[in-house]
Amino acid sequence: MSIFDIGEAVDLLTVLDNREWRSRLQDKLKVTNSDKIVISAKLNIPGPIKNNDILQKVFMDGWQTFVAGLECNSQYEMLFAERVTGPEAFITVDGNLAAVKKTAILFEETYALGRLFDIDVMANGQADYQLSREDLGFGPRLCLICGKPAKVCAKEQNHTLDEGYEVINQMYQGATSKELIFEKESQETVVNNALKGLLYEVSLNPKPGLVDPVSMGSHTDMNMFTFIDSSLSLKSYLDKAFKLGRNFEGSDLKLLFNALRAEGVLAEQTMFNATNNVNTHKGAIFSLGIWVTAIAYSTKDGSATMTEVRRVIQRMVEGLIEKDLASNRVATTAGEQQFQNYQLTGIRGEAVNGFPGVAEVAVPFLQATFGTMTQRLLDTLMKIAATLEDSTLIKRAKTPDVLAEMKEWTSIYFKLGGSHTEQGMKYLCDLDRLFIERNLSIGGSADTLILTIFIGQLTGLL
Secondary structure, three states: OOOOOOOOEEHHHHHHHHHHHHHHHHHHHHHHHOOOOOEEEEEEOOOOOOOOHHHHHHHHHHHHHHHHHHOOOOOOEEEEEEEEEEEEEEEEEEEOHHHHHHHHHHHHHHOOOOHHHEEEEEEEOOHHHHEEEEEEOOOOOEOOOOOOOOOHHHHHOOOHHOOOHHHHHHHHHHOOOOOOOEEOOOHHHHHHHHHHHHHHHHHHHOOOOOEEEEOOOOOOOOOOOHHHHHHHHHHHHHHHHHHHHOOOOOOHHHHHHHHHHHHHHHHHHHHHHHOOOOOOEEEEHHHHHHHHHHHHHHHHOOOOOOOHHHHHHHHHHOHHHHHHOOOOOOOOHHHHHHHHHOOOOOOHHHHHOHHHHHHHHHHHHHHOOOHHHHHHHHHHHHHHHHHOHHHHHHHHHHOOOOHHHHHHHHHHHHHHHHHHHHHHHHHHHHHHHHHHHHHOHHHHHHHHHHHHHHHHHHHOOO
16 A cells, blocks of 8 residues: 555645745744744655655654754744645754754754654755755755755756655655564464464455355355355364464474474364365465464564564475475376466465565555555555465466566556545456456465454564
8 A cells, every 4th residue: 555545636726825825924924033043944855745644654754853853042933734635744943053953954964754754944044944954964855766956856856756755655654663572362362363464364344256145256165154154164273273372492493393293284174174175264274374483483481573483484384385386296286287287386485585575575564554444454455466476376377477567567557546535446446356267266365464453463563
């Protein structure tokens, strides 16, 4: 999801009118506070969308940080303005003009999102008013995209709006993503949250080609009730996965994984018994079992970070690709066939690398989402689908070329506003119908969403 997916678009005339409004207010403040320093701040945002809930929060968090760092004797008048062109703030302070200007420049250069801010510092009758960035020992403001002087890039129109949005979104996600902490929780808490992941995913609607409360999607042999039965049948397995992790005392975590895998084989049979031999959660048995076990093991003596849990997972599945895929045996599963045909490692590759699709893509994206539970999860699912080498999708399309199509479909979805706009939701419904017509499904993405929901519930993101 882009932080520019929602908001009222403004035209150039509105921007220019606001510039005049700001200039008049600055002049008024300089006159009425002739012996003070006047500071004004706004966001420097390209394109037509300049104000929404996220941008307002970005501004307020940054403005409060900036004001707290001002070294001045006192502050007087502070004004806020919620303009269609973006939030703005004004403050008058005592102090040395050059020092305040330097503070503003340092904030723009060092604060996580400081480069999105445009802070003007001015005063009547002070000699330092005309001091430039260079006079204060700083170089010119640089372009966010290429690092060249920003004025040059703006004048020559060197970059597209989409390039600017991409960089700003990356900056925002980097600034808001924090290392997650898993607390030591009871077996009941961990397992119940894992079951929530399974049930929340199937309850979500609409999803391209997937089973939901109103459609079987592209899966004609199952429905939502099949998934509910399947989910509940896995509770015993998840309980065992937790106990294995919490009680394991050895140092060779591959032995822990081997024990889990044996339980996973039994869980698959339990699942088939509950679903009349329909494969609903085979992928989730593998991945969710690993995460439940790893979290239980990592937190036996207290809390653990996401990084620590991922390291445990990597130790558990070390050598898995060589063992399962790199042998010369006849390929029987979709994962094995895709490795032999396309050198794709699928879910095993995700596990061996500590599930980067979950920890580095899906969870940080979920952290940055807003809105209802449905909106947040739909957008997260589509983000996953845009980046994952989905083995289910490849299997049904009979070619990995479908991944490029998936990336284009998700790009259109987010450009239309994703779950936050009528157009975005209509497109998602249309995409669901297209998937049904072509017998496509993003089952691998659904499994990754299950993990993301589980982690989100366990760490307070949801």
